Each structure stands twice: as structure tokens, then as C-alpha cells.
Amino acid sequence: MYIKQVEITNFKSFGGTTRVPLLPGFTVVSGPNGSGKSNILDALLFALGLSSSKGMRADRLPDLVNQSQMGKGQGKGKRSTVEAAVTVTFDLSEEAALLATVSAEAAEDLPGLRDADGQPLSEWTVTRKLRVTQQGTYTSNYYIGGEPCTLSELHQSLSKLRIYPEGYNVVLQGDVTSIISMNPRERRQIVDELA
Amino acid sequence: MYIKQVEITNFKSFGGTTRVPLLPGFTVVSGPNGSGKSNILDALLFALGLSSSKGMRADRLPDLVNQSQMGKGQGKGKRSTVEAAVTVTFDLSEEAALLATVSAEAAEDLPGLRDADGQPLSEWTVTRKLRVTQQGTYTSNYYIGGEPCTLSELHQSLSKLRIYPEGYNVVLQGDVTSIISMNPRERRQIVDELA
Amino acid sequence: RQQAFYEAFDAVDRNFQIIFAELSQGDGRLQLDDPESPLESGLNLVAHPKGKPVQRLASMSGGEKSLTALSFIFALQRYRPSPFYAFDEVDMFLDGSNVERLAKMVKQQAAEAQFIVVSLRRPTIEASDRVIGVTQARGAQTQVLGVVL
Amino acid sequence: RQQAFYEAFDAVDRNFQIIFAELSQGDGRLQLDDPESPLESGLNLVAHPKGKPVQRLASMSGGEKSLTALSFIFALQRYRPSPFYAFDEVDMFLDGSNVERLAKMVKQQAAEAQFIVVSLRRPTIEASDRVIGVTQARGAQTQVLGVVL
Ligand SMILES: Nc1ncnc2c1ncn2[C@@H]1O[C@H](COP(=O)(O)OP(=O)(O)OP(=O)(O)O)[C@@H](O)[C@H]1O
Numbered sequence: 144m145y146i147k148q149v150e151i152t153n154f155k156s157f158g159g160t161t162r163v164p165l166l167p168g169f170t171v172v173s174g175p176n177g178s179g180k181s182n183i184l185d186a187l188l189f190a191l192g193l194s195s196s197k198g199m200r201a202d203r204l205p206d207l208v209n210q211s212q213m214g215k216g217q218g219k220g221k222r223s224t225v226e227a228a229v230t231v232t233f234d235l236s237e238e239a240a241l242l243a244t245v246s247a248e249a250a251e252d253l254p255g256l257r258d259a260d261g262q263p264l265s266e267w268t269v270t271r272k273l274r275v276t277q278q279g280t281y282t283s284n285y286y287i288g289g290e291p292c293t294l295s296e297l298h299q300s301l302s303k304l305r306i307y308p309e310g311y312n313v314v315l316q317g318d319v320t321s322i323i324s325m326n327p328r329e330r331r332q333i334v335d336e337l338a
Numbered sequence: 339m340y341i342k343q344v345e346i347t348n349f350k351s352f353g354g355t356t357r358v359p360l361l362p363g364f365t366v367v368s369g370p371n372g373s374g375k376s377n378i379l380d381a382l383l384f385a386l387g388l389s390s391s392k393g394m395r396a397d398r399l400p401d402l403v404n405q406s407q408m409g410k411g412q413g414k415g416k417r418s419t420v421e422a423a424v425t426v427t428f429d430l431s432e433e434a435a436l437l438a439t440v441s442a443e444a445a446e447d448l449p450g451l452r453d454a455d456g457q458p459l460s461e462w463t464v465t466r467k468l469r470v471t472q473q474g475t476y477t478s479n480y481y482i483g484g485e486p487c488t489l490s491e492l493h494q495s496l497s498k499l500r501i502y503p504e505g506y507n508v509v510l511q512g513d514v515t516s517i518i519s520m521n522p523r524e525r526r527q528i529v530d531e532l533a
Numbered sequence: 534r535q536q537a538f539y540e541a542f543d544a545v546d547r548n549f550q551i552i553f554a555e556l557s558q559g560d561g562r563l564q565l566d567d568p569e570s571p572l573e574s575g576l577n578l579v580a581h582p583k584g585k586p587v588q589r590l591a592s593m594s595g596g597e598k599s600l601t602a603l604s605f606i607f608a609l610q611r612y613r614p615s616p617f618y619a620f621d622e623v624d625m626f627l628d629g630s631n632v633e634r635l636a637k638m639v640k641q642q643a644a645e646a647q648f649i650v651v652s653l654r655r656p657t658i659e660a661s662d663r664v665i666g667v668t669q670a671r672g673a674q675t676q677v678l679g680v681v682l
Numbered sequence: 683r684q685q686a687f688y689e690a691f692d693a694v695d696r697n698f699q700i701i702f703a704e705l706s707q708g709d710g711r712l713q714l715d716d717p718e719s720p721l722e723s724g725l726n727l728v729a730h731p732k733g734k735p736v737q738r739l740a741s742m743s744g745g746e747k748s749l750t751a752l753s754f755i756f757a758l759q760r761y762r763p764s765p766f767y768a769f770d771e772v773d774m775f776l777d778g779s780n781v782e783r784l785a786k787m788v789k790q791q792a793a794e795a796q797f798i799v800v801s802l803r804r805p806t807i808e809a810s811d812r813v814i815g816v817t818q819a820r821g822a823q824t825q826v827l828g829v830v831l
Pocket residue numbers: 349350351352369370371372373374375376377378401402403404405406511585588592593594595596597628
């Protein structure tokens with residue numbers, strides 16, 4: 144299993160829709176300071192519900208919508224809400240081959256992993272949409288395979304894929320320094336959470 | 339004026355006596371992690387009295403003595419105190435040429451800048467010695483041109499050379515990050531101190 | 534609960550020792566301040582980089598600290614493996630040869646899991662399977678450029 | 683006292699604008715939260731990197747923040763010039779072309795004052811007049827190797 148694509152729409156420094164194709168193995172993302180490298184990781188954390196707005200370097204969730212979009216909302220009666228969305232597509236072709244040998248009832252599948260006829264799909268998508276009104280109020284919704292779901296349902300499914308919110312599999316810019324400066328008790332609590 | 343040499347004895351990772359020759363212009367110090375690059379800057383801060391032990395990454399002043407020296411003190415009645423010392427030599431040949439045209443009384447010289455006959459020297463040295471006894475008590479003394487002086491006398495002389503403790507002319511590893519994370523009032527206080 | 538903690542602690546400690554030795558050619562281990570009551574105790578990273586006496590995190594150099602902290606993060610990850618990992622400029626404090634050792638370790642692990650690594654350092658870029666270029670286009674929007682390696 | 687503060691603030695602000703423009707090709711300035719009572723107010727670094735809207739430090743990227751903080755440090759130094767400067771790995775957050783711009787600025791300033799710069803980055807090493815190599819010899823002692831450029 145691996146992440147096949149991250150599709151980013153109006154999120155932080157991404158205006159319009161951008162597709163970031165990914166492959167298994169070792170991929171480096173490089174580019175000048177301020178070009179948007181960390182924002183790609185923030186998009187991943189946003190869609191999978193693995194971080195708070197503070198972890199994505201924003202004071203409030205609405206700050207995550209691309210700035211140039213915010214301006215558009217104030218136009219002459221134009222659309223009054225603006226929307227940011229991120230879709231993460233996982234490639235599960237390896238798992239699907241395994242699942243094909245087991246009937247749907249026997250396997251404790253992930254939601255959205257089988258099509259209408261019960262055949263395993265080889266892709267699994269998670270989407271999060273953030274809509275902000277002109278007054279600044281907002282709604283944020285999660286979807287698995289196009290179907291709405293709650294954050295805790297999403298976390299349950301992700302933990303079946305061995306993706307855990309406290310798993311330290313995403314190390315953000317500055318996390319190494321914070322491990323160094325945290326006190327010994329906080330460091331022990333990290334192991335505690337994993338236990 | 340520039341720093342011509344830093345002589346380091348039993349200070350941090352420097353065992354024995356090491357001379358670091360320096361020239362005017364742009365010098366880079368490079369080498370592997372943990373090899374002792376930052377310790378050279380700490381030696382400079384130590385000798386000129388520009389930083390506390392915390393600024394030199396040590397809990398107490400005696401931690402600045404080279405570890406392998408500390409062991410020697412416990413030997414069979416061997417010398418019971420160990421000593422760390424740093425001497426900074428400034429080249430003042432430009433200033434000396436200027437001073438030669440002025441008599442000693444008229445000029446408000448730096449201490450240690452003229453020889454016995456009143457002729458300007460082209461070098462000025464500052465030394466600091468730290469002696470630690472076996473019980474862990476310590477003494478720390480400053481010298482200008484070999485003559486003992488107090489820290490405030492040293493600071494007075496340094497400010498004539500335009501070297502100020504709060505001047506930000508030494509930017510340590512991590513200072514850039516701390517400017518970023520300090521609050522706006524603390525940042526304003528930096529300008530206050532300069533005023 | 535104490536049982537579960539010790540099981541996790543021992544596994545993470547074993548991982549830490551292996552990983553620290555691979556990344557820095559020294560020895561390191563995790564140490565509890567008060568092993569009698571682990572759920573109250575503090576956890577220290579104790580390491581002895583190649584050829585040096587044992588040190589706690591506080592007296593190490595910037596690069597040594599970051600290599601130790603990185604080994605701890607990787608030790609936690611090995612305890613609960615995940616299908617993908619994302620790192621954001623974790624190599625910035627390291628000198629050339631430490632960056633190479635880190636990149637080599639990531640390359641080995643990439644046979645089992647997906648690694649997405651943001652980096653500005655040459656040895657990391659050279660060790661990767663492919664590079665995604667990112668740049669700031671007109672009007673400060675991020676543009677992603679695919680790069681084939 | 684307020685008079686002296688304003689004199690220092692205006693000079694540092696002017697320096698900051700010049701230096702930030704040179705290092706990052708954008709515009710930046712210092713801003714007091716409460717200009718009426720400067721001795722109580724906070725000081726913000728406001729910058730607008732090339733082609734972007736104006737931002738405060740908090741919403742910038744890691745590299746943009748460090749370039750802004752560096753410009754502030756240099757602006758303070760220009761207000762009270764000194765015969766020597768020492769920098770310890772101030773270029774670690776910067777991408778290749780920002781490191782080059784910083785190294786160029788240091789090289790220009792080095793005509794008037796002595797600069798001792800600890801760095802692991804290639805553009806800084808290449809722009810310098812000479813390099814002092816430092817290594818860990820037997821028994822963890824630091825050894826200094828002179829290098830002629
Ligand atoms: N009193 C001491 N006696 C012996 N060694 C010491 C003493 N104090 C510090 N050290 C050692 O000096 C080393 C750190 O040196 P320093 O911080 O100068 O490294 P550096 O070259 O700046 O590395 P980096 O590139 O990682 O910043 C550490 O390994 C530390 O253990």
C-alpha cells in the first residue's frame with residue numbers, strides 16, 4: 144500500500160487544483176524557501192485528520208484557505224463561500240489481490256474498499272472539504288470514497304492501514320528540535336502513548 | 339583591527355594548548371558534527387567575558403574545563419587543581435600607526451597598549467584563566483597584556499574597540515531560531531538596549 | 534499498564550541502540566530517571582558518539598543532538614511501522630557524511646514503506662528514487678513540477 | 683529616553699529595509715504594535731517576500747522566517763558596527779540561492795570588518811577567503827587544521 148496522489152484545491156499556497164503524483168519508494172520534494180514544500184505535508188495531515196490547525200501553522204482553520212480565494216468572496220454578489228479541499232488516494236492493489244480471495248463478510252474491510260458487486264477496489268480515497276462563509280464561519284467535512292464520515296470513523300479505518308495520529312510517521316519542520324528541547328517527562332509520555 | 343589568534347588551553351573539547359591563527363576578511367570554520375567548531379566561538383566569548391556559562395552550553399563554569407583534565411586531578415597526589423585558559427590576540431597595527439602620532443597623555447589609550455617607553459604596541463592580548471580545585475571550587479581571572487584586571491575594566495576597554503556585550507556581533511547556533519520564537523516585547527527590548 | 538509500558542520501552546530502546554549505532558557509529562541507549570515508577574519517570578537519551586565519553590543530550594553539539602533525536606523518532610516508528618513516512622528537512626543540522634548515512638538508511642527502509650522527504654541537501658536528493666520540484670509561480674501560487682530520475 | 687529609542691529604532695528600521703531587500707528581493711520593515719508608547723510596545727518584523735502579500739513572521743515558511751530574522755540581526759549590527767563578527771551556522775535553513783546571496787553579502791562586508799563564520803554549506807565555504815578545518819582527533823580532542831585557499 145502507498146499514497147498514489149494528493150489532490151490539493153485552494154489550500155494554503157495552492158490556488159486552483161494541483162495534483163501531486165506519488166510513487167512507492169523514496170521521493171524527495173525540493174525547491175526554494177517559501178515555495179510550498181511544507182504545505183504539501185500540511186495538506187496530507189489536513190485530509191487524514193492527523194493534526195490541529197496549529198500543527199499546520201495556522202491560527203484558525205479558515206486561514207488554511209488560499210488567500211487569493213478569500214478576496215473573491217467579497218466580489219459583486221459572487222459566491223459567498225470559499226472552499227478548500229484535499230483528496231488523498233491510496234493504492235491498495237496489493238491488499239486488493241489478497242482481499243479477492245476472501246468473501247466480503249469474512250473480512251473486516253475498510254469502508255469504501257469494495258464496489259457495488261462486492262469486488263475489491265484497488266484504490267481508496269479520503270477527502271476533506273473546508274467551506275468558509277463571508278462572515279468567517281466554517282464547516283469541515285470528511286469523506287471516504289465519496290461517502291461522508293466522521294473523524295473517528297476515519298481514524299478507525301486509518302489504524303487498520305497502520306496510520307496512527309500519534310505514530311510519529313510525519314515529522315514536521317522543527318519536530319527534531321522540539322524533541323531536543325522537551326523535558327524528560329514529556330519524552331517518556333511519547334512512549335506511554337504508543338504502549 | 340582584527341583578531342590575530344585565539345590560543346585555547348584545556349577548554350571544552352581542546353586538550354592541551356591549541357593555537358587558532360586568524361586573518362582579516364572572511365574566514366569559514368568547517369568540519370564534522372561534534373568536532374569543536376562552536377567551542378572555538380565559546381572560547382572567544384569566554385575570554386572576552388561576553389557570555390554566561392549557560393551561553394557557552396555549560397551548567398556551571400567548571401564544566402568548561404576539558405574532561406580529560408578533570409580525571410588527572412584525582413591521580414595519586416598529582417596536581418590537585420586543573421586550569422583552563424584562553425588568550426585572544428588582537429592586531430592593532432593600524433591603530434598603532436595612528437597612535438604613534440599622538441603622545442601617551444593626550445590619547446585615552448587602551449590599557450596594555452604601550453610598552454615601557456610609551457611606544458604603541460601593535461598587539462593587544464586578553465586572557466582569562468579558570469582554575470578548578472578538586473573539591474569543585476573555582477577561581478576565574480581576567481588579564482590584559484598579562485596584567486590582572488576586572489571584568490568591568492575589560493568591558494570598558496572592549497567598548498573602546500567597539501566590542502559590546504549586547505552588540506549581537508556573535509550570533510550563536512540557535513540565535514536565529516530564538517529571534518523567531520521570542521515575543522514582540524522581547525524583540526523591542528533588543529533595540530532598547532542598543533539605544 | 535506498567536507491563537505494557539515496559540514492553541514498549543524495551544522495544545523502543547533496542548531499536549534506538551541499533552539505529553543510533555548505524556547513524557553515528559557510536560553507542561546510545563534510553564534511560565529512565567526512575568525505573569521503579571516508570572509512569573512518573575523522565576526519559577533521557579544517553580549517547581556516546583564515536584570515540585567520546587558518554588554524554589546526555591544537553592552537552593552535545595547541535596548535530597550530535599539532532600542525530601540522537603532522529604534515532605529516537607526512528608526507534609518509535611519501528612515499534613509501530615506504518616505504510617508511509619513523511620519527513621520535513623530533518624537533515625538540516627547534519628554535516629555531509631551524516632546526511633549521507635541518513636539518506637542511505639532511508640533508502641534501505643524505502644524497500645518496505647513509502648518515504649516522502651522534503652530536503653534541500655544534495656546527498657539526500659542524490660540518494661532518492663525521484664525528485665518532485667516545487668516552485669512559486671505568478672501571484673505566489675505553488676506550482677509542482679514533476680522530475681523524472 | 684523615548685527620543686534615544688526612536689533614534690535607534692528609525693536607524694535599525696532603515697537598515698532592515700535595505701538588508702531584507704538585498705537578501706530576499708522583497709520588501710520588509712519593522713513595525714511597533716503601539717507607536718504612542720514605544721517603551722511598552724512590541725516589535726514585529728513585517729515582510730513581503732518577492733511576489734507575495736505582506737506577512738507577519740508567524741505565517742512564513744522556515745526559510746523565509748530565518749532570512750527575516752537574519753536581516754534584523756544584521757540591521758542591529760550596522761547600527762553599532764564592530765571590528766569583528768562571528769556567526770554559527772546561520773545559513774542552515776536557507777535554500778541554495780539564499781545561501782549564495784547571504785555569502786555574497788558577508789563577502790562585501792568583510793572588506794570593512796573581520797568575519798568568522800561556522801558553516802557546513804558549500805556556497806558559504808566557496809565564497810570565503812579561507813577555510814579552517816576542525817576535526818575530532820584521538821580521544822575526542824579537537825584538532826585544528828589550517829587550510830590555505
Ligand atoms: N568540558 C568538555 N570536555 C570535553 N569535551 C567537551 C567539553 N564540553 C563540551 N565537549 C564536547 O565538545 C563537543 C561539541 O563541540 P561543538 O559543539 O563545538 O561541535 P560543533 O563542531 O559545533 O558541531 P555541530 O556541527 O554539530 O554544531 C561535544 O561532543 C561535547 O561533548
